[in-house]
Amino acid sequence: MPKTSGEETKKNILQVAEKLFAEKGFNGTSVNTIAKTAGVNKALIYYYFKDKNDIIVSLFKNIVNELVEYINQKVTSAESVNQDFSMRNKLKEEIKFFLNRKKIISIMLMEALKADNRSDYLFQCAEIFINHEFKMVMEAFKDHKRNKFPETLHYMVYEFFTGIIPMITFVALQDKWCEHFHCDQEKLLEYFIDSFEKSHLSSHLGLN
Template identity: 50%
Template sequence: MPKTDGDITKKRILQVAEKLFSEHGFDGTGVDKIAKAAGVNKGSLYYHFKDKNDIIESLFQKIMNEIQDNINLLPKGASQVKEVKIEDKIKSEIQYLNQKKQILSILLMETLKSGQSMDSFIKCMEMVIKKELHFMHEKEKVESLSEEDLQRYMVHEFFTGIMPVISFVTLKDKWCNYFNCDQDKVLEYFMESFIDSHIKSHRL
């Protein structure tokens, strides 16, 4: 389906917002600045987004969708996504997130603050985890989960799966600079630890 003018405007606003948030931070980037840089008036911006928190939430959801699209590009020899090795999938996620580490740092800092903006990150993570859960397991199996089992699964995925990857991406460069170590080696060590601490502990 061809994109409408509204779709193009919304995409441009998100691209500009990502750049400005990365350069100036969330607090240092106002709606006026985003609208001006995107070449739209504030009325047009508010037509697509209710406020600045909505922009950063939409931006994070866009990043998550792009990760999924990137993973869905099947490597040679795989006939479906489920055949992709988990190690290759994680490395693909990390490779993509490396391009977004500035905005990820902003999102992470906003989550640690008190206030409404912290909900955006958690909300997006909930959607990502549930989407992945439905993709990896039969619908009937997912729907039969109790509320307690679902919450246990989500806690496991968030705190032992998603957060370690995001922490690695956002802090890897600082770690390597501080210890003067090779980035490829650090990635290798991280993958070993991640597989032991997260992948091997799946119970569902």
């Protein structure tokens, strides 16, 4: 007997799966557990998803879409608001965006680390993010200083390994960090932002 609309059931399954995958990893989570935690029949999961992998891929596709949406809305809002909207505020906002999605980010990282893995959603997300940053920066370079701009690949390496990676690792590990080093989240966030500014932002590849 259908209690809820199909879409809601599916969304529920996805949320539960995201939580469990983040907790125990993809292979550490059984479809049975997902079903029980979500309070649905196991077979129903296979009514909505081709197989277990389809669940994680759905999650990945969702986060890609959300990221694109986020980026697009940032572009349009960026034009209207004050240009002086400080970098620090932008950074805080981004971290907030990622913190709200720390579960899927952890999952994406875990899966990306498997040498076997054929999915490259982490890199896809990174590209989306970096391309946007790239455009922003190019804007600032308009007429002058163009020759000082680094090669694209170099730029991507910089953005990925000293920008995106610290940020997403931060959201993925902050809870465990706090627990291990006995510090509170607020302070950690503050320190992280400070560190990130001093390292990644301050130099920004010698552009500023």
